[in-house]
Amino acid sequence: MTDFPSSDLDTPNAAAVAVLAALQSALGESEVLVGAAISDKYLRDWSGKRGEMPLAFLRPRATEDVAKALAVCHTHQWPVVPQGGLTGLAGGAVPSAGAVVISLERMSGVEEVDHASATITVLAGTPLQVAQEAAQEAGFLLALDLGARGSCQVGGNIATNAGGNRVIRYGMARDLVLGLEVVLADGTVLPMMNKMVKNNAGPDLKGFFIGTEGTMGVITRAVLRLHAGVTGANTALIALPDFNSVVLLLRYAQQRLSGLVSAYEVMWNDYYRSATTAGGIRAPLDDDYPLYVLMDMQSAEPAGNADRFDAVLEHALEQGWVLDAAVAQSQSDADDFWALRDSVAEMLDSYAPTLNFDISFPISQIGVCVERLRQIMDEMFPDIHAMYFGHVGDGNLHVVVGPLPDDRQQTQREMEEAFYGVTRELGGSVSAEHGIGTHKKPYLGHSRSQAEVDLIKRMKCALDPKGILNPGKIVD
Amino acid sequence: MTDFPSSDLDTPNAAAVAVLAALQSALGESEVLVGAAISDKYLRDWSGKRGEMPLAFLRPRATEDVAKALAVCHTHQWPVVPQGGLTGLAGGAVPSAGAVVISLERMSGVEEVDHASATITVLAGTPLQVAQEAAQEAGFLLALDLGARGSCQVGGNIATNAGGNRVIRYGMARDLVLGLEVVLADGTVLPMMNKMVKNNAGPDLKGFFIGTEGTMGVITRAVLRLHAGVTGANTALIALPDFNSVVLLLRYAQQRLSGLVSAYEVMWNDYYRSATTAGGIRAPLDDDYPLYVLMDMQSAEPAGNADRFDAVLEHALEQGWVLDAAVAQSQSDADDFWALRDSVAEMLDSYAPTLNFDISFPISQIGVCVERLRQIMDEMFPDIHAMYFGHVGDGNLHVVVGPLPDDRQQTQREMEEAFYGVTRELGGSVSAEHGIGTHKKPYLGHSRSQAEVDLIKRMKCALDPKGILNPGKIVD
Numbered sequence: 001m002t003d004f005p006s007s008d009l010d011t012p013n014a015a016a017v018a019v020l021a022a023l024q025s026a027l028g029e030s031e032v033l034v035g036a037a038i039s040d041k042y043l044r045d046w047s048g049k050r051g052e053m054p055l056a057f058l059r060p061r062a063t064e065d066v067a068k069a070l071a072v073c074h075t076h077q078w079p080v081v082p083q084g085g086l087t088g089l090a091g092g093a094v095p096s097a098g099a100v101v102i103s104l105e106r107m108s109g110v111e112e113v114d115h116a117s118a119t120i121t122v123l124a125g126t127p128l129q130v131a132q133e134a135a136q137e138a139g140f141l142l143a144l145d146l147g148a149r150g151s152c153q154v155g156g157n158i159a160t161n162a163g164g165n166r167v168i169r170y171g172m173a174r175d176l177v178l179g180l181e182v183v184l185a186d187g188t189v190l191p192m193m194n195k196m197v198k199n200n201a202g203p204d205l206k207g208f209f210i211g212t213e214g215t216m217g218v219i220t221r222a223v224l225r226l227h228a229g230v231t232g233a234n235t236a237l238i239a240l241p242d243f244n245s246v247v248l249l250l251r252y253a254q255q256r257l258s259g260l261v262s263a264y265e266v267m268w269n270d271y272y273r274s275a276t277t278a279g280g281i282r283a284p285l286d287d288d289y290p291l292y293v294l295m296d297m298q299s300a301e302p303a304g305n306a307d308r309f310d311a312v313l314e315h316a317l318e319q320g321w322v323l324d325a326a327v328a329q330s331q332s333d334a335d336d337f338w339a340l341r342d343s344v345a346e347m348l349d350s351y352a353p354t355l356n357f358d359i360s361f362p363i364s365q366i367g368v369c370v371e372r373l374r375q376i377m378d379e380m381f382p383d384i385h386a387m388y389f390g391h392v393g394d395g396n397l398h399v400v401v402g403p404l405p406d407d408r409q410q411t412q413r414e415m416e417e418a419f420y421g422v423t424r425e426l427g428g429s430v431s432a433e434h435g436i437g438t439h440k441k442p443y444l445g446h447s448r449s450q451a452e453v454d455l456i457k458r459m460k461c462a463l464d465p466k467g468i469l470n471p472g473k474i475v476d
Numbered sequence: 477m478t479d480f481p482s483s484d485l486d487t488p489n490a491a492a493v494a495v496l497a498a499l500q501s502a503l504g505e506s507e508v509l510v511g512a513a514i515s516d517k518y519l520r521d522w523s524g525k526r527g528e529m530p531l532a533f534l535r536p537r538a539t540e541d542v543a544k545a546l547a548v549c550h551t552h553q554w555p556v557v558p559q560g561g562l563t564g565l566a567g568g569a570v571p572s573a574g575a576v577v578i579s580l581e582r583m584s585g586v587e588e589v590d591h592a593s594a595t596i597t598v599l600a601g602t603p604l605q606v607a608q609e610a611a612q613e614a615g616f617l618l619a620l621d622l623g624a625r626g627s628c629q630v631g632g633n634i635a636t637n638a639g640g641n642r643v644i645r646y647g648m649a650r651d652l653v654l655g656l657e658v659v660l661a662d663g664t665v666l667p668m669m670n671k672m673v674k675n676n677a678g679p680d681l682k683g684f685f686i687g688t689e690g691t692m693g694v695i696t697r698a699v700l701r702l703h704a705g706v707t708g709a710n711t712a713l714i715a716l717p718d719f720n721s722v723v724l725l726l727r728y729a730q731q732r733l734s735g736l737v738s739a740y741e742v743m744w745n746d747y748y749r750s751a752t753t754a755g756g757i758r759a760p761l762d763d764d765y766p767l768y769v770l771m772d773m774q775s776a777e778p779a780g781n782a783d784r785f786d787a788v789l790e791h792a793l794e795q796g797w798v799l800d801a802a803v804a805q806s807q808s809d810a811d812d813f814w815a816l817r818d819s820v821a822e823m824l825d826s827y828a829p830t831l832n833f834d835i836s837f838p839i840s841q842i843g844v845c846v847e848r849l850r851q852i853m854d855e856m857f858p859d860i861h862a863m864y865f866g867h868v869g870d871g872n873l874h875v876v877v878g879p880l881p882d883d884r885q886q887t888q889r890e891m892e893e894a895f896y897g898v899t900r901e902l903g904g905s906v907s908a909e910h911g912i913g914t915h916k917k918p919y920l921g922h923s924r925s926q927a928e929v930d931l932i933k934r935m936k937c938a939l940d941p942k943g944i945l946n947p948g949k950i951v952d
Binding site for chain 1: 483489565572590591592593594595615636637643644647648650660664665666667668670671672673674675676677678679680681683684686687688692698703704705706725727730732733734735737774775776777780784836837838857867870871872873902904905906907909910911912916920923924925927928929930931932934935937950952
C-alpha cells in the first residue's frame with residue numbers, strides 16, 4: 001500500500017491544493033467543503049472515536065459525481081473515506097487525516113418496490129428505516145433490522161454486512177443483496193443491479209464489495225430482496241438450566257416450527273440480573289436461573305400458531321430443557337420481554353466506562369467459551385462486572401464488561417488479548433457483526449490465516465492498485 | 477491470459493515431459509494416469525460435449541496432494557482442469573487438450589455433522605446425495621437438491637453455484653456455504669472452514685470461489701449450513717388464466733404461508749400438453765388452461781398446515797387468480813403432480829435433438845419474456861415445438877425447443893441470438909443456474925457490462941496470474 005503525503009492542513013502542500021482544485025473543477029466549487037465548513041459530526045462514529053480533519057468533504061447527489069470525485073483522487077493518488085450514517089462501531093468510516101470524505105447522505109431515496117419480483121431498489125444513502133417502511137407499505141418485510149435503523153444507511157449496512165436481530169431467519173445484509181451499483185477506485189461504474197435470485201452468468205462480483213467497509217469500492221445503489229410481510233409474533237421468555245439445554249431447545253423449536261424462529265436471544269444470569277436491577281426492567285421470571293432465552297416467531301398468523309408454539313415449550317419442559325417460561329399474551333407482554341434484551345444501552349451507562357465484545361463461535365462452542373471467559377474475569381479482573389448475552393441462534397455472543405479502572409488502556413489491552421485469545425482457540429471470529437475497521441485490526445489474524453490476509457491484500461491491490469480507498473482500515 | 481503450448485500428445489514436447497516427471501515425483505508414479513489409462517468418461521459432461529485428451533489425470537486423496545499438483549503446474553505454467561461429478565451442462569469441467577485434470581472423486585466423505593451448530597462438513601468429492609442422507613439421519617435438511625444428486629459432487633455444486641428446486645425457500649448453493657477450503661493456483665491452501673452464520677472478520681473471501689467454475693481455485697472441503705428437517709409437504713397442482721395471476725398467487729401464498737413455499741414451478745400450456753401426451757403423464761387437470769403451477773410447502777407438520785394451505789387456494793379461486801386446483805391427498809398424488817414437472821427427460825427424448833435454455837428474469841418480466849419468445853418461434857421457427865416451464869418463484873425460466881432440423885448449427889445460432897437478445901433487452905441472465913463454462917461464453921456480454929467482464933479478468937489475474945486454472949472457461 002501507499003504512503004500518503006502527511007497533511008499539515010494549515011499549510012497545505014502543493015499536492016493537496018491540486019486535489020482541491022481538481023475536485024472543485026469536476027464537481028463545482030460549492031460542492032467541495034473544507035475546513036470549518038465541515039461539521040464536527042462527520043468526524044466520529046458511534047464507537048465515539050474521533051477522526052482527523054479531512055482535506056475535503058463531499059456530498060454527491062448522483063453516481064456520476066461519485067465517479068468524478070474518485071477519478072480525481074485516483075489520478076492524484078489521494079486517500080478517500082466513504083461514509084454512510086456513521087453508526088458503525090469499528091471506526092471504519094472515521095476520517096483519516098487529510099483524506100477526501102465522500103458522504104452518501106444526499107443520495108437518498110427509494111427508487112422502486114417491484115411487487116412481482118419482491119425487490120426494493122434504493123440509493124445507498126437511504127436510511128434503513130425509510131426502506132423498511134417502503135417495503136412494509138407494499139406488504140413486504142425488509143428483513144434487515146438493527147437498533148440504528150433511523151440513522152444508518154443502506155449503503156453502509158451493505159458495506160459492513162450488517163447483522164442484527166433477525167439473522168437467524170433471514171441472514172445478514174449480504175443475504176438480502178441481489179444487486180449493487182459500485183464505483184471503483186478509478187471512477188469506473190459497475191452496474192450490477194440484478195433482481196434475480198438465480199443468476200449464474202459468471203462470478204458474483206457484487207459479493208466482493210459487501211462487508212469490505214469501503215476498501216474495495218463505493219456502493220451507490222442497491223437492489224434488496226424482500227420477504228413476505230408479517231403481522232406479529234409469538235414470543236416467550238424462557239428459563240433454562242444450562243447451555244446444552246439452550247442448544248436442544250433451539251434445534252427442537254426450529255424443527256417443529258419449520259425454521260420460522262425469527263429471534264433466539266440468550267441472556268446469561270449476570271445479564272438478566274443486571275437488566276432487572278441496574279437496568280430497572282421488570283423481571284417476568286425469577287432471577288436465579290442460569291440462562292434465559294427470548295424466543296420470537298414472526299408470521300402472518302400469530303394467533304393460529306399459538307398452539308404449536310406452546311407445544312414446543314411444553315415438550316421442552318417435560319424434557320427438562322426448560323425450567324420455567326412466560327408466553328406473551330399481548331403486545332405489551334412482548335414489549336416487556338424485549339425490553340430486557342434492549343436494555344443494553346442503559347447498562348452501558350450503569351457500568352461505564354465499558355468494553356464491549358462482539359464475537360462469534362460455532363454454536364457448539366459457545367457454552368465452553370462463556371466458561372473460559374468467566375474464568376479469565378475471575379482470575380484476572382475479579383473486580384470488574386461482566387454480562388454475557390447475544391444472538392446465539394446465529395453464533396453471536398456479546399459481552400459487556402465494566403466499569404473499567406482508571407488505567408483503562410492497560411486493562412483494555414490485557415482483556416482484549418485474553419478474550420480474543422479464547423476466540424482464536426475455539427475457532428471463533430473477533431468480529432461477528434461490527435466489522436474490523438481500525439479498532440479490531442490488531443486482532444484480524446486471530447480469525448484469519450496469513451494466507452487469507454495475504455489474499456485480502458492481493459485482491460485490494462487488484463481493485464485499488466493505488467490504495468486510495470479507506471486506507472488503514474481492515475488491513476494495512 | 478497465457479497461450480499454452482499446443483499439445484500434440486503423440487510426440488509430447490519437452491515441457492510436457494517435464495510436467496509429467498514433476499507430477500510423478502511429487503505424487504508418486506501410480507497417481508499420475510496418462511493416455512489409455514484415462515477413462516473416456518472423464519472427457520465429457522452431461523451436456524454431451526466431448527473434450528480433448530488431457531496430458532495427465534489425477535485423483536488426489538488429500539488436500540496436500542491437490543496443493544502439490546497445483547504447485548507443479550504453476551511452476552511449469554501448465555493448464556489445469558478441476559473436475560467434480562461431471563454433471564454440468566455448460567462444459568465447465570470438460571478437459572482442454574493437454575491439460576492436467578484434477579478429479580476430486582477420491583476426496584469423498586462426510587467429516588462431521590455438528591448438531592448444535594447445524595452444519596455439515598464434507599470433502600469436495602462427496603456426492604450430494606451422500607451429504608443429504610447424512611444430514612437427514614441427524615434430523616436436518618441439506619436443502620440443496622437437483623436431479624443429478626446421485627452423481628454430482630458437493631465441490632462441483634459449490635464451484636457452479638448449483639440451484640435446483642428449492643431455491644425459492646433456501647437459496648442457491650452459495651447461500652448454504654458457511655466455510656470452504658480452497659487451493660489457489662500456486663498451491664497455497666486457504667483454510668476458511670467457518671461454521672458461523674455471523675462472521676465479519678474481514679472480506680468474505682470464500683464467496684469469490686463460489687460459482688467461478690474452477691477458474692479461481694480448487695475447492696477441497698466445505699462447511700454447509702443445515703436447515704430444520706421436514707416430514708412432508710402440502711402439494712397442489714393449480715390452473716391459472718394468465719401470468720399476472722401466477723404472480724398474484726405467488727405473493728399471496730408467500731405472505732399467508734410466512735415464506736414456507738418450497739417450490740413454485742410454472743408450466744405453460746405447451747409444456748403441460750406435451751407432458752401429458754408425448755410424456756405420457758396422467759393429467760390431473762384439463763389440458764386447456766393457459767398456465768399451471770405446482771406449489772409445494774414442506775414442513776414439520778403437513779397435516780396441521782392443510783387448512784391454511786387450502787385457504788390460500790380458496791381465496792385465489794374467489795379472486796379469479798385460480799381457475800381450478802387439485803390438492804394432493806396422498807404421497808401418491810404428490811408424486812403424480814411432480815411427475816409432470818420431472819417429465820423433462822422424457823420430453824428431451826421425444827423432441828430430440830433439442831436446444832435447452834436456462835435463463836432468468838426479474839419475475840415482473842417473465843410474462844412479457846414468454847410472449848416475446850413465442851413470437852420469435854412463430855415468426856422464425858414455425859415448424860419447431862417449444863415448451864416453457866421453470867422455477868418461476870426464483871425467476872428461472874427453462875425453454876426446451878425441438879426437434880432441431882438437420883442444419884442444426886445454423887438454427888441453433890439463430891435461435892440463441894434471438895433468445896439471448898430478448899434476455900439482454902429485458903435485463904435477464906443468460907445463465908440462471910447452469911453457469912457459463914464454454915457453451916455460454918459467447919453470450920456472457922449479454923448479461924454483464926464490459927466493466928464487469930474487465931473486472932472478472934482483473935480478479936482472475938490477481939488470483940491466478942499465470943492463467944493456469946481452467947483456461948478458456950467463462951472468459952478468455
